[in-house]
Amino acid sequence: MATSPTVKLIYYAKLSKPRIIWLLDLAALAGAALSSRFLLIPLISVLAGGTLASGGAMIINEGIEIDKDKVMKRTSKRPTVMGYVSKKEAILVGSVMLALGTAIGLIANPLTSFFILLGGLIYILVYTIWLKPRTPLNIVIGGFAGSAAAWAGYAAMTDSFTIPSLLLGLLIFMWTPGHFWSLALKYKEDYSKAGIPMLPVLLPEKDSAKYIAISNALMAPFALILYLYVGLPYLIVTSIMTALLLYNSIILFRNPTAEEAWKSFKISAPYLAVILLTIIILKII
Numbered sequence: 669m670a671t672s673p674t675v676k677l678i679y680y681a682k683l684s685k686p687r688i689i690w691l692l693d694l695a696a697l698a699g700a701a702l703s704s705r706f707l708l709i710p711l712i713s714v715l716a717g718g719t720l721a722s723g724g725a726m727i728i729n730e731g732i733e734i735d736k737d738k739v740m741k742r743t744s745k746r747p748t749v750m751g752y753v754s755k756k757e758a759i760l761v762g763s764v765m766l767a768l769g770t771a772i773g774l775i776a777n778p779l780t781s782f783f784i785l786l787g788g789l790i791y792i793l794v795y796t797i798w799l800k801p802r803t804p805l806n807i808v809i810g811g812f813a814g815s816a817a818a819w820a821g822y823a824a825m826t827d828s829f830t831i832p833s834l835l836l837g838l839l840i841f842m843w844t845p846g847h848f849w850s851l852a853l854k855y856k857e858d859y860s861k862a863g864i865p866m867l868p869v870l871l872p873e874k875d876s877a878k879y880i881a882i883s884n885a886l887m888a889p890f891a892l893i894l895y896l897y898v899g900l901p902y903l904i905v906t907s908i909m910t911a912l913l914l915y916n917s918i919i920l921f922r923n924p925t926a927e928e929a930w931k932s933f934k935i936s937a938p939y940l941a942v943i944l945l946t947i948i949i950l951k952i953i
């Protein structure tokens with residue numbers, strides 16, 4: 669029986685991983701705010717284009733990884749795995765969304781469009797196809813996909829790529845390993861079954877927890893340095909948030925269990941969200 673367009677749309681909405689996209693959009697907003705400029709149409713275009721492109725990239729990823737998603741408990745209920753959206757259809761629809769999002773970015777300027785496309789291509793070509801099945805460093809390089817969202821936001825306001833923009837992107841790049849390895853530590857059996865060489869699959873739990881703590885500690889200076897462009901209130905908020913994150917990382921290091929890793933993962937998005945929101949609020953007022 670043919671699926672109605674409305675139901676199909678719901679499947680694609682699910683596949684676009686909205687639970688993740690909101691933070692990518694916040695990264696683009698923070699990039700825009702960091703520029704201290706406000707241009708409404710370019711801002712709308714980078715948010716609309718970036719959302720479409722990252723949603724499309726996620727859908728392509730799920731089309732490509734349909735066989736792996738089947739094996740992992742966490743991803744086994746996705747519309748692709750359930751047969752509601754085929755591999756070919758997911759890759760086609762995702763590609764159209766990525767292309768459309770990139771085109772919408774042109775309304776701001778070509779540099780914005782370039783960063784939107786860059787984020788999508790790093791995620792699909794570099795992370796999903798090339799690195800993810802091959803090396804435990806997959807998300808260390810793949811992390812640049814998220815950086816591109818911040819760079820697109822800054823470029824939309826300034827048509828440029830300067831030190832503050834670079835630093836915000838590097839913060840997201842440095843935040844990603846701690847964010848993801850803590851999830852991968854909890855789901856290491858899943859990744860092992862799917863034959864994906866995530867760091868926590870290859871290392872004993874204690875070592876994975878150590879690397880999560882180290883990567884969070886290495887991220888700290890990249891969060892703090894942005895006070896040069898945002899001011900003292902930002903430094904105060906970020907110091908408190910980073911101290912909490914590092915405290916949690918020490919607990920994980922001392923007690924490297926899946927439960928502690930999950931707590932570390934669940935803290936990662938709110939940590940970055942508070943930092944990005946602080947930049948946005950302080951640069952707007």
Ligand code: HEM
Binds near residue numbers: 848
């Ligand atoms: C290549 C880099 C990244 C990888 C491999 C990764 C991986 C993941 C995975 C596997 C999940 C769980 C998704 C699910 O079970 O449905 C997740 C959740 C999430 N990711 Fe990432 N992520 C990456 C980068 C990012 C970036 C750059 C952002 C935003 C700036 C982000 C924001 C989120 C958010 C908000 C969630 C939901 C968190 C929650 O449920 O508490 N991720 N990520």
Ligand SMILES: CC(C)=CCC/C(C)=C/CC/C(C)=C/COP(=O)(O)OP(=O)(O)O
Binds near residue numbers: 743783
């Ligand atoms: C500007 C722009 C378009 C940026 C795009 C950035 C982007 C799409 C980042 C994706 C990050 C992410 C959640 C990866 C999870 O993939 P996974 O395959 O490891 O997750 P899964 O196992 O849940 O499928």
